[in-house]
Amino acid sequence: MKRDFKDFKKFIVGKEVGVVGIGVSNIPLINFLLTLGASVTAFDKKNEEELGEVADEFNNKGVKLELGESYLDKLSGFDVIFKTPSMRIDSESLVKAKNEGAYITSEMEEFVRYTKGKVYGITGSDGKTTTTTIISKLLQEQGYKTWVGGNIGTPLFSQIENINDGDRVVLELSSFQLMTMTQEIDVAICTNLTPNHLDMHKDMQEYIDAKKNIFLFQSSEGLLIVNRENEITHEFVKEARGTVKEFSSKREILDGAHYKDGMLYVEGKEICEKDDILIKGMHNVENYLAAFIATKDDVSVETMKKVAEAFTGVEHRCxxxxxxxxxxxxxxxxxxxxxxxxxxxxxxxxxxxxxxxxxxxxxxxxxxxxxxxxxxxxxxxxxxxxxxxxxxxxxxxxxxxxxxxxxxxxxxxxxxxxxxxxxxxxxxxxxxxxxxxxxxxxxxxxxxxxxxxxxxxx
CATH class of the missing domain: 3.90.190.20 (Mur ligase, C-terminal domain)
Incomplete structure (x- = not known):
C-alpha cells in the first residue's frame, strides 16, 4: 500500500540527515530536503575545488559538507542517511550508522514508497535503457503524463508532489538501486540476466538476488514480465506473487508476447512486422515484446504499432x-x-x-x-x-x-x-x-x- 507523502514531510522536519554522494540525483535531493525543513550534511570524496559552484551553493544554503578521501569518517549521529546507489549497505560506515539507530534509505526507495503514479520498473543486464525508453514512448503516445527516472531521465523524488494518481512512472533500475528495495513496484520487467557488475557484487547470486527485489515485494495485483529464453529470469516465475507474463523471440507464447515469421504478437494478436521496427536487431525485437506485454492494459495496438514505426533509438546504442x-x-x-x-x-x-x-x-x-x-x-x-x-x-x-x-x-x-x-x-x-x-x-x-x-x- 502506497504511503501518503504528508507522512514523510512530518517525519523529516528537523531531522539530522546525511546524504552520501553529491552527484546528479542527490543534488536535487539535498535541495528538496532543505525545503522540507531537514538539517542536511552532504558527503563526497571530491573536495570543494572539484565540486566548484555546487559546493559554493550548498555552503550558502547552510548545508554542512564533509569532503575528501576520509569523507565517511564523520558519518555518525544522523537520524536519516540517504546513500548513493553504488554504496553497499554492508559498508563499514553504514553498518556503524545503522547500529547507532540511523534510518538508512535512498532517493529511489523513498520515491517508490510515496509516489502516487502507477510504477513500471525495468531491470536486466542488457536492454533495460531501450525498453524503459520504449515503454515511456508508448505511454506518452497513449496520452498519459509520463515521468521517467531511475538510471535515466531526471531525479524524481524532488518532484513527487507534482505526480498524480493517473500519471505513469517509468523507472530504469540497476542492481545497486534494487539491493535495498523493499517497496512494491506495480509492473516489474526483467529483460534478461547475464554476469555483470561482479566488481561490485560479491558473486553472481548476490547480483541475481538484487534484481529479484523488483518483484518480490509485489502484491497479488502486481504484474511481472520476464524473458522466457533466459534461464535465470524464467526461474523467477516460481517466486512471483502476482501475475506473470513471459516474452520470447524463439517460441509461441499465446498468453504472453512472442515473435514468429517476421511478426510480433501480444496474447495472440498481431502488433507489427519486424521489418517495420526502425531500430534493428533481434535484441530490439525482444525489447519491444517486453514493452508491449508490459503496457497492454494501458496502451492500444495502434499506439504500439505507431511507436515501433517511429522510434529511432536511444543515443549511444548502435x-x-x-x-x-x-x-x-x-x-x-x-x-x-x-x-x-x-x-x-x-x-x-x-x-x-x-x-x-x-x-x-x-x-x-x-x-x-x-x-x-x-x-x-x-x-x-x-x-x-x-x-x-x-x-x-x-x-x-x-x-x-x-x-x-x-x-x-x-x-x-x-x-x-x-x-x-x-x-x-x-x-x-x-x-x-x-x-x-x-x-x-x-x-x-x-x-x-x-x-x-x-x-x-x-
Missing part, C-alpha cells in the same frame, strides 16, 4: 555517427558487457570492425570470442581489459584454429585512426566496448560523445 569514404561508423558505447556487445554485433548484416575494451568489471569475455567471432572482421582493443580480451581470442585460435586479427591501441583516438586505416568501402566500424568506461571516462555517455567527436573530425 547510433550511426557518420559515413566516410563508404565506411559507416557506429557508436554503441552503452555496450558495457560482452552480451550487450554481442547483441549489437548481431544487429548488423555483415562482419564489423569493432573497437572494444575498458574498465574491468570482472566478468568473463569468453562469450565475446566464442559466440562473437562470426560477426567480427577486425578487433581493435584498448583500455584496462585489452590484454584480458586478447587472451580469450588467443585461446579461441589455439583451441579451434579460428583467428581474428587484433590490433592494440593506447587511446580511443588511436583506435579510431587504426579503424580508418584498415577499413575499406562498405565496411562498418563500431565502438562496442563490452566493458564499462571508468578506466578512461566518467561514464559511457562521455566515452560515446568522445568517439563521435573523433569520428566527426576525421
Amino acid at each position: 547510433e550511426l555517427v557518420r559515413e566516410i569514404d563508404g565506411v559507416k561508423y557506429y557508436n554503441d558505447s552503452i555496450a558495457s558487457s560482452p552480451t550487450r556487445t554481442l547483441a549489437g554485433l548481431k544487429a548488423f548484416d555483415e562482419k564489423v570492425i569493432i573497437i572494444a575494451g575498458g574498465y574491468d568489471k570482472h566478468i568473463p569475455f569468453e562469450p565475446l570470442a566464442y559466440e562473437g567471432y562470426p560477426y567480427i572482421k577486425e578487433l581493435i582493443l584498448l583500455g584496462a581489459t585489452k590484454n584480458k580480451i586478447k587472451e580469450v581470442f588467443d585461446k579461441l585460435e589455439k583451441e579451434r584454429g579460428l583467428k581474428i586479427n587484433i590490433k592494440i591501441a593506447e587511446s580511443l583516438e588511436e583506435a579510431v585512426n587504426i579503424a580508418k586505416r584498415i577499413a575499406k568501402k562498405g565496411d562498418i566500424v563500431t565502438l562496442s566496448p563490452a566493458c564499462a568506461s571508468f578506466d578512461m571516462y566518467p561514464n559511457f555517455m562521455v566515452r560515446g560523445n568522445k568517439f563521435k567527436e573523433i569520428v566527426k573530425n576525421l
